Amino acid sequence: MKKYIFLLGVIVLVSLILSSCAMNVFKGLNTPTNAEALSQLAVDESNNGNFKDALSYSAQVLSATSNGNNTIPSTNLYNAVALSDTSTSARTTLASVTYFLNTTTSTSVALKNAAEAMFNSISGMTGLNAVNLANSFISLYQQSQNVSVSSVSTADYALVFSAIKLLVSSSHNLQLIQLLEALSSTLNRLDPSNSTWLVSKGIYAALQIPIILFDSNGNGMLDPQDQIFTYLWNYQTNTFKSQLTSEDYNGIMYNVQLQTYNNIQKSNEVIADLSTALSNLYAGLPSGNILSNYITELEMAMYVINAQTISQIQYLGDIQNHISL
Structure with a gap:
């Protein structure tokens, strides 16, 4: 009797093994x-x-x-x-x-x-489509030519709000943006004839800068717990505010402390991301693009801007006191 039980066990075991192999074979067909x-x-x-x-x-x-x-x-x-x-x-x-x-x-x-x-x-x-974001940035740049950060008028708050909202809402978290930059860089390395990958790399490098500047709670992402959202976010509806008031604007300019302030490491990260963004956007954007001159000016400014300079800027409104383009 034991012999038959043993034989039955062997048969069942072999059947299971064969059926498992058959399952894997059939799976492999697809x-x-x-x-x-x-x-x-x-x-x-x-x-x-x-x-x-x-x-x-x-x-x-x-x-x-x-x-x-x-x-x-x-x-x-x-x-x-x-x-x-x-x-x-x-x-x-x-x-x-x-x-x-x-x-x-x-x-x-x-x-x-x-x-x-x-x-x-x-x-x-x-x-986060880089080409769409690039077009949005270009559109805002065209509209901002007559806007001065130091003397913004009430009529310009909507434009300023749109620009800040675009940067903050598009930045998400640092790892996601860094992955998109790495994918763009990989595709550019493997397909150098396609300038789209250069533009993409430049955009995603640029989107890391707002996270570094405004991530006040240090969790690697921009969310309503960060200080800048005090002036951008409607906490009752959990959405961005529909418009920016003069108080909101002044708060963003002079109450939200930049995370690079007195922080050389983060200032170096901003410099590195800005350099990557400018070089790739300049190389990837079509010749004669409206942003080309502006990018050239910023690249020239990079020769005199260093981490120490960045770390001395406490608020966005103080930028003009430290950097002259």
């Missing part, structure tokens, strides 16, 4: 056999708006590209992006992907496709 095919599937999914699968496939490609040298999360990347404004662990996940992108030397087609799928998916999820 799975690309190499990283390049998987990366193309990621691109297709991102183009179709299926961002969750696109990010999952892309992460798997990055893992394959890393040859096991880096741990790239393949199952929770979508959630990490979606929760990055509220979750520390989510931001840690994004930081690990950013580190890989900034350190890899791979030139594979699979990496390029995966980076493009990730870039499109994250842009689609967050609304």
Whole structure:
């Protein structure tokens, strides 16, 4: 009797193993056999708006590209992006992907496709489309030519509010913006003929500056708990204020202390991000672009601006007292 029980156990065990193998085989029929095919599937999914699968496939490609040298999360990347404004662990996940992108030397087609799928998916999820943001900045720049920070009139508050709101609302958290910059940099390295990636890198480098300047609670993101939101945010409706009053404007200019004040490390970060933003925007924007002259002036000012200068500026309203363009 024991012999038959043993034999039955063996049969059941073998059956389970064979059925498991069969399941894996059938699953494999619908799975690309190499990283390049998987990366193309990621691109297709991102183009179709299926961002969750696109990010999952892309992460798997990055893992394959890393040859096991880096741990790239393949199952929770979508959630990490979606929760990055509220979750520390989510931001840690994004930081690990950013580190890989900034350190890899791979030139594979699979990496390029995966980076493009990730870039499109994250842009689609967050609304952080660099080209659209660049056009918004250009539009605000055109409108601001006759506005003086020191003598802004009541009629100009709406413009000032629009500019500050665009910067603050687009910045989100540092890890998300750094990941988008790393993806732009990777795509520019692998596809240097496409100037869009330079503009994207410049925009995302620039969007890190408001976080550094205004993140008063030091959590790596801009949220209603930061001091600048006192003048931008309607805490009853949990939305941005519909308009900026003179009191709000003065508060932003002279009551919100910059986080670079007396902080050389953060001042150096601002200098680095500003330099990256200017050089990439100048190289990526079309010749004769309306911002070109302004960017050139700022680049010239970078020769005389250093971290020590930045660290002496306590409020936005004090900028003109320290820097002359």
